Amino acid sequence: MEPVNLFDLATRQSQWLAVRQTAIAGNIANVNTPGYLARDVEPFEKVLDRTGMTLGSTQPGHMGFGATEASFRTQAQEYNGALLPSKNTVVVENELMKAGEVRRAFEMNTAIVKAFHGMLLSVSKG
Template sequence: MEPVHLFGLLNLQRGWLSARQSIVSQNIAHANTPGYKAQDLSDFAKVLDKSAGLQMATTSASHQSITPSGESVSAKDGEAWEVSHSGNDVSLEAELIKAGDVRNNFSMDTNVLKTFHAMWLSSLKG
């Protein structure tokens, strides 16, 4: 079993969360721009699969192989909740939900780091 690199995982997720927050704020800023299409990032799980390079092991030639999806941290068109007459599909409600998700995930990451740090200190104290 390979070690889990907690700080590396949290750093990767924080980078993804920062990029997503930037795109959410860009979508909100262009809420009234005619023809603007809302953007979003691919799921973090897909980014993690690509960066970790994890693949399922096959023990027989008859097993099917599954390759990583190849997703990256790049913007893609988001789901349109509604499209206005000007062609703009930014929904402020959807963007605020995404911003709340980003905030909750940052908070969770911080709590995980605090807990890990406390466990580490208690193990050093004996």
């Protein structure tokens, strides 16, 4: 088992957020494309579930988990609203809300990495 590597986990979430932001930008770019189906990335929680993380101890009293490389799948979103005559499923307001969620998640991810980096520096300085 691999020990918990919070920097690796933060990197993977950052990569996932970049892929999601690309999907959202593609949706907004195709808002007027006839027949375009809005796309989104599967939730990060499902990516983590799919990686097969299991708990394991590296030393008595320590617990950790390992993860394998995960691919981030984009998929057509389920859409229950009324379709436009062009059969386009992109709703700009929803895409802008998702873009805001991605921005906030990037900010939180960066703050967590910064905090852990500060902790590592304080431990290494003594």
